[in-house]
Amino acid sequence: MTDSVDFAKAMADENRQRVMRLLCCRWLCVNDIVAEMSNVSQPTVSHHLGILREAGLVHARREGKQVFYSLNQDEVAVCCGRLMRNFAPELAPTVAEA
Amino acid sequence: MTDSVDFAKAMADENRQRVMRLLCCRWLCVNDIVAEMSNVSQPTVSHHLGILREAGLVHARREGKQVFYSLNQDEVAVCCGRLMRNFAPELAPTVAEA
DNA sequence: CTTACATATTGACGTGTGTCAATATATGTT
């Protein structure tokens, strides 16, 4: 339903997808992300992380002064599956894994 | 790459997803779509159809005075597959169908 | 060729969104 819209909106930004690729399969703290992003300030990165966190697309874990983020691949997979079922039902697997 | 961003942007609107659901598995002309959409004017529907067409997410076919649209499920599937490979690689099938 | 109908385009308007500088909050250190 509207969940698919929220997912699409969360993904609908180049910098957000850059952050997601950085967080794929590893944990990074905000400063590391900022260091790897060119031409994007720390507040902007923090803002994008907030949106991704709100959408459940990243995990967050505090460790001392720093906060580490990592991509939530499960949620991405669930949302992609929902998109497939909604908008490519004739191509999506009929039965989902339980 | 940036294609995933374009796909997400095209999907990032509730009315656009409503239109896509209407066009799932059938052809509708613009007036039919307008009739089934509440509180959305004909120019607005036309505008959304243009964005979906630009993104390759719908097929369009002229038939006399009317233009019929239908959802392009293949493109949706391709884009979802790309999202999966980019952002859920540990959950996506390793080998894609040729 | 004029008329009628279907769709697309234009122009204007309000709202949403990405961005940054400045500042606040949180945590650890001395």
Added chain:
DNA sequence: AACATATATTGACACACGTCAATATGTAAG
């Protein structure tokens, strides 16, 4: 407590985007 570092929040700004009324374009019929 004072300070330093890491992250989040605020406020302001420009620009993108969704929306509609009005108009233009395309297509067929009389």
